[in-house]
Amino acid sequence: MFVLVRFLFERSLVNAFEYYPLHDFGPLMKGLVIGGLGIFHVFLAQFAIGGGMLMCYFQWLGQSGRDRLGVMRRFVDDYFKYLVLISFVMGALTGVGMWFTSIQISPRTIGLMVHEFHWLWATEWTFFCLEVVAGYTFFRYGKRLPDPLRLKLLVAYSTAAWFSLFWINGILSWQLTPGTWTESRDVWDGFFNPSFWPSLFFRTIVCMVIAALAACVVINTMPLPSEVRRRLIFHASHFLLPMVLMPVLGVWFVAVLPADSRQWVLGGSVAITLFMNVAVGASSLIAGYAVIGLYWQRLTINGATATLLLVLAFGATAGGEFVREGVRKPFTVRQTLYSNSMTPTQITQFRETGSVTHDPYPLLNADRYPNDQVRLGAKVFRLQCSICHTEHGVNGLVHLAGTWTDSQRRMNIAKLQHTKNFMPPFAGPPAEVEALVQWLDWLVNHEPSEWPVSDNPEVRQQIAKWLEEASDY
Amino acid sequence: MDVLFPFGFPWPTALYLTLYVATLTLHMLLMHYVLAGSAWVAGSSLFTGFKSSPTRPSKIIKLLQDWLPFALGGAITAGVAPLLFVQILYQREFYTANLLLFHRWMSILPVLIVAFYLLYLQKSKWLEQRHPQLRPIVWLAIVSCFGFVGYSWTENHLLSLQSQDVWTDFFADREVFFSTIQILPRLSIWFAGAFSTLCAILAWQVHVHRGETAIDLREEAADKSLAVRTLSRVAMASIALTLLATCVYGTLLEKEIVQVLFSGLSWPYFAFALSGWIVQFAVWWNLSKVGTTSRTSSIILTTTVVMTAMSLNVLREAIRLSQVDLGALQTQHAEAASVGGFGVFAFFLVVNSLVVAWLIRSVATSK
Ligand code: HEM
Numbered sequence: 001m002f003v004l005v006r007f008l009f010e011r012s013l014v015n016a017f018e019y020y021p022l023h024d025f026g027p028l029m030k031g032l033v034i035g036g037l038g039i040f041h042v043f044l045a046q047f048a049i050g051g052g053m054l055m056c057y058f059q060w061l062g063q064s065g066r067d068r069l070g071v072m073r074r075f076v077d078d079y080f081k082y083l084v085l086i087s088f089v090m091g092a093l094t095g096v097g098m099w100f101t102s103i104q105i106s107p108r109t110i111g112l113m114v115h116e117f118h119w120l121w122a123t124e125w126t127f128f129c130l131e132v133v134a135g136y137t138f139f140r141y142g143k144r145l146p147d148p149l150r151l152k153l154l155v156a157y158s159t160a161a162w163f164s165l166f167w168i169n170g171i172l173s174w175q176l177t178p179g180t181w182t183e184s185r186d187v188w189d190g191f192f193n194p195s196f197w198p199s200l201f202f203r204t205i206v207c208m209v210i211a212a213l214a215a216c217v218v219i220n221t222m223p224l225p226s227e228v229r230r231r232l233i234f235h236a237s238h239f240l241l242p243m244v245l246m247p248v249l250g251v252w253f254v255a256v257l258p259a260d261s262r263q264w265v266l267g268g269s270v271a272i273t274l275f276m277n278v279a280v281g282a283s284s285l286i287a288g289y290a291v292i293g294l295y296w297q298r299l300t301i302n303g304a305t306a307t308l309l310l311v312l313a314f315g316a317t318a319g320g321e322f323v324r325e326g327v328r329k330p331f332t333v334r335q336t337l338y339s340n341s342m343t344p345t346q347i348t349q350f351r352e353t354g355s356v357t358h359d360p361y362p363l364l365n366a367d368r369y370p371n372d373q374v375r376l377g378a379k380v381f382r383l384q385c386s387i388c389h390t391e392h393g394v395n396g397l398v399h400l401a402g403t404w405t406d407s408q409r410r411m412n413i414a415k416l417q418h419t420k421n422f423m424p425p426f427a428g429p430p431a432e433v434e435a436l437v438q439w440l441d442w443l444v445n446h447e448p449s450e451w452p453v454s455d456n457p458e459v460r461q462q463i464a465k466w467l468e469e470a471s472d473y
Numbered sequence: 474m475d476v477l478f479p480f481g482f483p484w485p486t487a488l489y490l491t492l493y494v495a496t497l498t499l500h501m502l503l504m505h506y507v508l509a510g511s512a513w514v515a516g517s518s519l520f521t522g523f524k525s526s527p528t529r530p531s532k533i534i535k536l537l538q539d540w541l542p543f544a545l546g547g548a549i550t551a552g553v554a555p556l557l558f559v560q561i562l563y564q565r566e567f568y569t570a571n572l573l574l575f576h577r578w579m580s581i582l583p584v585l586i587v588a589f590y591l592l593y594l595q596k597s598k599w600l601e602q603r604h605p606q607l608r609p610i611v612w613l614a615i616v617s618c619f620g621f622v623g624y625s626w627t628e629n630h631l632l633s634l635q636s637q638d639v640w641t642d643f644f645a646d647r648e649v650f651f652s653t654i655q656i657l658p659r660l661s662i663w664f665a666g667a668f669s670t671l672c673a674i675l676a677w678q679v680h681v682h683r684g685e686t687a688i689d690l691r692e693e694a695a696d697k698s699l700a701v702r703t704l705s706r707v708a709m710a711s712i713a714l715t716l717l718a719t720c721v722y723g724t725l726l727e728k729e730i731v732q733v734l735f736s737g738l739s740w741p742y743f744a745f746a747l748s749g750w751i752v753q754f755a756v757w758w759n760l761s762k763v764g765t766t767s768r769t770s771s772i773i774l775t776t777t778v779v780m781t782a783m784s785l786n787v788l789r790e791a792i793r794l795s796q797v798d799l800g801a802l803q804t805q806h807a808e809a810a811s812v813g814g815f816g817v818f819a820f821f822l823v824v825n826s827l828v829v830a831w832l833i834r835s836v837a838t839s840k
Contacts, residue, residue: 018565021572021644089589092549097582099556100571104579107568114560119814122492125554126818126825132550133829136543141836149839156832160825187813360637362645 017346019359020107022382027393030105030386035325037101039318041094043210046203046317048087049165050211052158054239055079059154061235063147069228076150077143079218084139088132106387108341109332116187117171124167131160165203173199175333176324177256182335198252205242205249206317209286212239213310220303230300240290246283258334260421261327269422272326279319282312329388329422338424340387344473350427351467356383370442370451377439380432384424391443402444409437410459414466417473425473430463474794475737478787485810486803489562494790496554498783503548505670505782508619508663510537510544511592513671513707515612532696533703536678542592549585561809563633563797570633573643577650578629581622588618620664627660634796655725661718662785668711669753670782672704673774679704680766698764705761712750712757730795739791742784749781 025033055076062072102110114121134157142150170191174181181190215236219229254262264272286309293299301309330339337343342350356379363382369375381389381397390396401409412419414433416426426433434454442451479487479494514537521530530538559567571578594600595611632643632651643651679700723731734743756770756777 018568020568021640023572023575085590085593088546089586089593092546093582093586093589096549096553096556097579100579100582103568103571104575107572111560111564111568114557114564115809116812117814118557118561118809119812119818121557122554122818123814123821125550125557126821128550128553130825130829132546134832136546137832137836140543145836145839149835152835153832156828360641362641364645364647 017342018108018111019361019383021361022386023104024364024382024386025390027390027396029388029390029394031325031388032394034098034101034105035322037094037097038325039314039321041091041098042321043314043317044087044091044094045165046207047210047214048083048091049158049161049204050207050209050239051079051083051087051214052154052161053208054211054215054236055083056151056154056158057239058235059147059151063151069231071224071228071232073147073150075219075222075232076154078222079215080135080139080142082214082218084135088135106332106341109337112333112337112341113171113175116190117174120167120171120187120191124164127160127163127167131157131164134160162204162207165207166200169200169203170196172324175331176261176328177258178334178336194256195253198249198256202246202249202253205246206313206320208239208242209290210310210313210317212236212290213286213306213313215239216301216306217303217310220301220306226300230298233294233300234298237290237294240287241295243283243287243290246287250280257327264327264329265323269326272323275319275322275326277319279316279323282316282319285309286312286316330417330424340384340424340427342384342424342427344425347425347427347473348471351429351471353429354432355428356380356432359383368447369439370449371453373435373453374439374442374451376432377435377437377442380428380436381439384427385436388423397440398443401440406437406441407462409440410434410463411466413437414463415470418470425470426467430460430467433463433467434459474733474791477741478738478791481738483803483807485806486562488810489558489806490790493555493558493562494783494786496551496558497786498779500548500551500555501782501786502670502674502779503544503551504623505663505667506544506674507541507548508623509667509671509711510541511588511612511616511619512664513537513668514541515609515616518609518612531703532679532682532700533675536675536682538595540678542589542596545585545589545592561806563793563802564805566633566797567629569640570629573632573640573648574625574629574651578625581625584618584621588615588622591615591618623663624656624660627656627663631655631659634793655722658718658722658725662715662722665711665714665718666782666785669708669715669750670778672708672711672757673753673771673778675704676701676760676766676771676774680768680771701760701764701766705757708757709754709761712754716750726792730792733791733795734788738794739788742787742791746781746784746788749777749784752777753781 058072058076058079061067062076067073099110134153138150138153138157142153145153170193173195174190174193177193177195178190179193180186181193216233219232219236222229224232254265257265260268265276267273289309294301328334328339331337332339332341338347342355356376359379363369363375363378366375369378381391385397388395389400392398401412404412410433413426413436414430416423438451438454442448474481479490482490514534517531517534591611591614595608595615600607600611628651631653632640635643679697723734726734733739753774756773760766760770
């Protein structure tokens, strides 16, 4: 039964292989474009979620007789202004931006995600609506409302905001660990996947941390006596305490990763391990300062230090997001869609028919190339490699494979997934491998205007053999 | 395509079309408020802003300055749902147009961010303390931003309806703008129509708004009457101009498309839209005479505005449906509908709508 479901699913994807007009981002790797915006958006969104929770806490302190100094209400109102100005504007629009950027970078991947999870995204939208109404109502009328109603609005706002994390977390963690969904194709198997819970708890704590640090910055901008400031900072520091759970959640998260992904985090990939260490290091510094300094010793914190800690939190978010994106490789959806948005079945099909044979979009600068073979190579690069590589820029192929000999290039491209298991299998016949090799060689040789066509049948046979040996995907 | 929209389609297509049109209508109503509202304030600040002695802003201007940031937040949030459903309904077409327009398309985001912050800036004390002539400049910037965004959506939409050959040429020629004769009249329909929606919403706001200061209270009655008369004039002009723009747009459509518009699929919606406009015109005419709104007039206006907007969106869809490969799309819709989760969406749609209503009621009735 599962085999049948999977077969039908793959069939529908094969039939639906759409060619889109792909753009060149120059020296910038496409993954970096979406990653950069993603980090920024995630940080703002987490601020919005944690901010809601923090204000509920302060409002509750204020109305439950714990506000000896009578400042909680005012603080909540001031803090909310920042939340509206930063996260309602930038958070909302970078969110739409994530969607648009995903379409620009990898339309087939976002297409599959929308196909599988549109009802959950639509559900998330109902929470957005609640969040916006509750948030703006508090912003406009909060000051003149009685405490219980203020708390109701804040609880509605922060519950809605947290639920938007709940829904999107299921979709993003599915990309990395789809679990039994790969067999059943059931939306709930995909949503409640192995990394769903550790990732949800971890992100919830991150939200609280960002909100608390932002609160420390805001408190320092308010003209308050030092005793009041100290008190507010002490209460905000309560939101930093759950950081002590981060190591446990981190280990849980790493434990549920597939073995190959885990190995990259644990030293298999220098870049991913390094970013992991940045995230862990920055988080440890914040946690140490928060638990020992702010909570235990009840130190106060000035605006500059609070800002520095917030920047560290941004660094940790960036590191964490990079790791999350990185460990998925060579897939955008594990075992389903490779980084270049092709399914295993499509790869088999393209090895027969050619991957760009039916691509209706011409090369933008076709005259730049000396012959049709090099042009074919450039088209293959655009479809299969350009999502992660550039020509000369970030992760540039000229730098990575410039010193290889032609036969080395032929073998390494034909056996791409063995060359480095970050990479998807090559999706084309020997002629496309050879075209890519010629294109690369032409680039390495500074793009001369004349370039011979390589059509040695023995070379083709050798490539075919290598492709055959690399058909284990 | 002779059966009334959306009943003649297989149920998955009908379901997605219905949800798309319903959520797009919500987006349109709020977007109309933003587009027409900012144009109104910009126009008025051009008249008053360069005068040597500052004049007291009218009730309408005060309401708009106050509510535009929220309306923009609402328009953007409401836009997310049709953005989702359009990807199910016409994925290839929508993605291709986005990709072809590339930087141009992506630029709507920074432009919207700038406009959003300018809307907050115009409410700030900071701007109040600056030179009064800065205000019209800020408003012109705001309305230009929204105009650009609206233009971009129309351009993207029209590009998405083109054939593969047009797309290929557009890409090969590295075009940045998609220009067709249809853009201007189509945009004019949205822009002119936006004012009648704005006036209907403002009628409510004027109706329930109370001045907060003693001066406000004294001037309340005179202000309200002036506001209602102004709204009536603007709304009637808006309806007339929208009709004109619709006629011009109709003459530019191909014969087959016009036939679809008058087929069983969509002609009743044509009739709805037209009767909506006629009723609105009549109500505004009456209000311009009496100079005051009532609950009943506002309810009639709101109902007919929603009816007209919804009908226009159906007609907009009928044009698109006549230009795409429906067979292939219906298969994709059926596949999408086989994925689970609809029940959860329906449940939270109801629950969250009830919570929203309860919150608004609680705040409205709170002392
Ligand atoms: C204030 C800013 C905005 C303005 C002035 C605006 C204006 C418009 C206009 C004029 C159209 C109709 C295009 C046509 O049919 O010719 C449209 C459609 C649409 N808008 Fe907006 N829009 C704005 C913001 C947004 C945002 C931020 C989103 C997404 C979150 C959005 C989502 C949509 C969608 C999905 C459609 C339908 C597209 C299609 O069917 O091809 N809009 N908008």
